[in-house]
Amino acid sequence: MGSAIVLRDVGFAYDGQMVLQHCHLDIEEGAFVLVTGPNGSGKSTLLKLIAGVLCPDCGEILILGQPPPHPGMGYVPQYASLRANHPVSVLGVVLMGLTTPSLGCHYSARERERAHRALMAVGLAEMAQRRPDALSGGQRQRLLLARALVSEPRLLVLDEPSASLDHEGRQALTTILGRQHGITVVLATHDTTTFAALATQVLAMGHPGEQAMALHQAS
Template sequence: MAALLTVDHLSKSYNKKVQVLSDVSLSVDQGEFIALLGPSGCGKTTLLATLAGFIAPDQGRLLIEGQDITALPPHRRPLNTVFQNYALFPHMTVLANVSYGPLRAGSRRSEARERALRALEMVGLESLAERYPADMSGGQRQRVALARAIVNRPKLLLLDEPLSALDMKLRKHMQRELKALQEKLGISFIFVTHDQEEAMAMADRIVVMNQGRIEQIGTGDEIYQRPASRFVANFIGDANLLACEAVQGELRLACCGTALKPLHAGDSTSVMAMLRPEDIGLSRQPGTGHPAQVESIVNIGSYTTYYLSLNDTPIEVRRIGANDLGLLKGDTAHLDFPVQKVHFVEA
């Protein structure tokens, strides 16, 4: 069975100089929630615009259920887009905004109204059908944009950072609502974001992009625990990337000599050891690890982050809750590096 969407070796450059997409390949299954994640300028919005048909690729193909749509204009593609600014018609009521798509597709006015009301019911706005966009909150306008996008039941829904204009509390609420709606509809979503927490909270799989290329595709857990590159390790969450050295047939941490693994013929030593801040042990008790100096402590309520120096190597450690160890800046703490938590990336 063919994937719902296949992106086949897609490339795009501007003025033949600026490469914004470079040999991008991706497949999306029916009912899957995909997040395109990366820093500004990485190519994720260009990829979304190419999928929508607003930008023509220089090379590669786009297929939906095996059918080549690369040359189709936007209005003939079986997908819809929710834009960052929602792009609602200000002079139309909510109902008229949502009815617009079915009417353009040839539906009778009564049928378009019925379908629009059903779409508004799905997003919890049927009681506000006669309001105008200006009279609604940001979260309500975002739901109207979603209703307008799903009213024709597209095979694929593209979302270009639709939550970025919302405040943090509403944004987290809308993340849950959007994921629940996607599961209810069974429509595949491709969601552009630069917010790693948002991607981790919502997506079935995350596509991490950098400089027009895909660095890694995987679940949030796979990308967080087993990043494919230094870029992914640094971009997804916080990471301690520690230099390694070969000593007497072993790979060891350069900062403290902790043995990580035996070396065999052909093993690369040009690697760095990655440890997430929450995986490193921290104690006040001498003899329980390697002594390090506390440089600073940051508590945000739910967790405390300790910034330490171990033989001039900066180390970040995180513990749930308050500073229960009672450590202060300038104190000596003791660090333990659990070998089973170490993941290696190329140096």
């Protein structure tokens, strides 16, 4: 199996404050990697670099052999990234997962069908015409997962997907993630116990200021 994610000597700083330095990483396709570490250790920054939301100050990142952002990647940011009170339906949010940098005005019937299937997969099909503001925290998280899954990605990157979820919400999330066979998953979380059964590897980030980043097999 080839590499899904490769980082070579990657560094990144916010306003001169180093967050990641000399980072090397090689994640194989099909792995389920939990990214753990204290607040400020750079978990979200690492995921944003992988997703192509941020550009590294130095070094090289390859996602499935190409620099990010990669079309075969599904990214689940923290819910706050979706603007509150935005005029969009739940179905509309999922359709965004099929948007690419190209001209186009409408979504085809086939694309709508795919979006409906993605909503069914996360148990939100009946809420397709609601606005996302009307959903609970757990439902919103599943909505963002549906948006990432609708493009049938080879790599799934999730940033704190279980934050603010109750026990039932976490269970629903792990069930859906457990069904994604063959997809490489990189998931940043403080909540390692919820995803322990799914994880094949753990990437432990060092404390803020330290540059240690260790990838090891999940126990």
